[in-house]
Amino acid sequence: MAVDREQVLRSAAALLTRKATATMDEVARAAGISRATLHRHFAGRDALVRALEELGIAECEAAVDAARLDDGPAAEAVRRLVRELESATGLLAFLYTENQLFEGEEQNEGWARLDARLTALFRRGQESGEFRIDLTPAWLTEALYGLLAAGAWAVTEGRVARNDFAHMVVELLLGGALRREGP
Amino acid sequence: MAVDREQVLRSAAALLTRKATATMDEVARAAGISRATLHRHFAGRDALVRALEELGIAECEAAVDAARLDDGPAAEAVRRLVRELESATGLLAFLYTENQLFEGEEQNEGWARLDARLTALFRRGQESGEFRIDLTPAWLTEALYGLLAAGAWAVTEGRVARNDFAHMVVELLLGGALRREGP
DNA sequence: CTGACGTGAGACATCTTTGTCTCATCTGGG
DNA sequence: CCCAGATGAGACAAAGATGTCTCACGTCAG
Numbered sequence: 001m002a003v004d005r006e007q008v009l010r011s012a013a014a015l016l017t018r019k020a021t022a023t024m025d026e027v028a029r030a031a032g033i034s035r036a037t038l039h040r041h042f043a044g045r046d047a048l049v050r051a052l053e054e055l056g057i058a059e060c061e062a063a064v065d066a067a068r069l070d071d072g073p074a075a076e077a078v079r080r081l082v083r084e085l086e087s088a089t090g091l092l093a094f095l096y097t098e099n100q101l102f103e104g105e106e107q108n109e110g111w112a113r114l115d116a117r118l119t120a121l122f123r124r125g126q127e128s129g130e131f132r133i134d135l136t137p138a139w140l141t142e143a144l145y146g147l148l149a150a151g152a153w154a155v156t157e158g159r160v161a162r163n164d165f166a167h168m169v170v171e172l173l174l175g176g177a178l179r180r181e182g183p
Numbered sequence: 184m185a186v187d188r189e190q191v192l193r194s195a196a197a198l199l200t201r202k203a204t205a206t207m208d209e210v211a212r213a214a215g216i217s218r219a220t221l222h223r224h225f226a227g228r229d230a231l232v233r234a235l236e237e238l239g240i241a242e243c244e245a246a247v248d249a250a251r252l253d254d255g256p257a258a259e260a261v262r263r264l265v266r267e268l269e270s271a272t273g274l275l276a277f278l279y280t281e282n283q284l285f286e287g288e289e290q291n292e293g294w295a296r297l298d299a300r301l302t303a304l305f306r307r308g309q310e311s312g313e314f315r316i317d318l319t320p321a322w323l324t325e326a327l328y329g330l331l332a333a334g335a336w337a338v339t340e341g342r343v344a345r346n347d348f349a350h351m352v353v354e355l356l357l358g359g360a361l362r363r364e365g366p
Numbered sequence: 367c368t369g370a371c372g373t374g375a376g377a378c379a380t381c382t383t384t385g386t387c388t389c390a391t392c393t394g395g396g
Numbered sequence: 397c398c399c400a401g402a403t404g405a406g407a408c409a410a411a412g413a414t415g416t417c418t419c420a421c422g423t424c425a426g
């Protein structure tokens with residue numbers, strides 16, 4: 001039976017998110033295939049990570065598309081975005097920590113595209129008066145990634161309920177820890 | 184001349200924060216010593232990471248002490264805390280991503296102590312009415328770690344000015360991205 | 367039925383990293 | 397000055413991961 005490339009990538013992402021140093025053999029076993037077959041589909045560890053990166057970028061872009069970032073209030077767009085991104089957070093958390101590994105090499109342009117779209121959303125919110133202007137769009141974008149990763153990790157560690165993930169991330173990102181004075 | 188253990192640990196932290204997979208040889212060269220000497224001071228890679236963990240915990244506990252978390256408004260205590268933690272964020276960011284590696288093994292009890300102190304601070308803020316109650320203290324603690332790591336990474340990548348680090352982290356954590364309606 | 371195709375299992379050489387050891391060199395205190 | 401202690405450089409084997417290959421087996425289409 002032909003191997004399901006998508007399913008292999010998903011189980012690899014799940015394993016590598018928990019243990020970033022997992023060997024090719026462990027990845028193969030986690031996917032329920034042999035190391036030889038894994039190698040037939042992905043030339044090496046690098047190729048596997050690159051494929052995961054492509055998958056992660058594709059999922060994020062799909063989430064960004066589905067969230068319709070240009071529609072309605074920016075805050076609502078952020079809420080839709082986090083909800084859409086939720087299923088990709090495991091993979092995203094892994095790639096977020098893995099990015100630092102590609103030191104000298106150029107990073108995938110997909111990240112730049114995503115950054116641009118997210119940054120534009122936060123800038124739109126600032127220009128509409130919804131978001132404060134002392135936090136730069138670039139930082140808000142970074143913070144979103146960081147909170148998604150922290151949230152994913154907290155969920156796997158059992159410190160946050162899976163159902164609360166989106167609420168915890170979105171509410172902290174938008175509203176912060178302080179109680180609102182106004183209505 | 185006897186090796187300065189502290190200085191070795193600091194340069195190791197700086198390198199490993201950028202490249203988590205650096206070899207012992209790279210760590211040694213970064214510290215300006217030979218691999219043999221590095222090995223005389225740290226039995227192996229594990230021992231090195233453990234020593235970095237001890238250093239990170241010690242720095243965090245010192246910062247927590249200096250921030251006097253029990254004094255005055257909880258929000259002000261958080262501001263002091265982030266300011267005090269700023270110098271340790273590089274090391275903290277590395278340890279934050281490295282923690283996932285100690286899968287089966289027990290993790291250093293120092294983290295549990297720190298978690299307890301930070302969680303207590305957020306709980307105090309909730310009980311005093313400063314902080315909202317729909318974000319759990321455990322999540323706020325995780326989010327603080329995540330934002331510190333994201334901020335440290337954003338600074339090294341040049342996306343955030345080093346001088347803005349504490350402001351960006353604290354303001355997002357406490358106030359969020361939305362503009363305040365009230366005064 | 368039969369053959370092509372993909373897979374699993376394992377062998378194998380290679381490469382990298384690691385941990386240990388030896389020896390020459392340097393430095394600082396007595 | 398002289399020696400003890402620490403360091404640097406390099407050799408070395410062991411361990412682990414990787415990439416490649418072969419061969420047997422199962423499956424599916426023709």
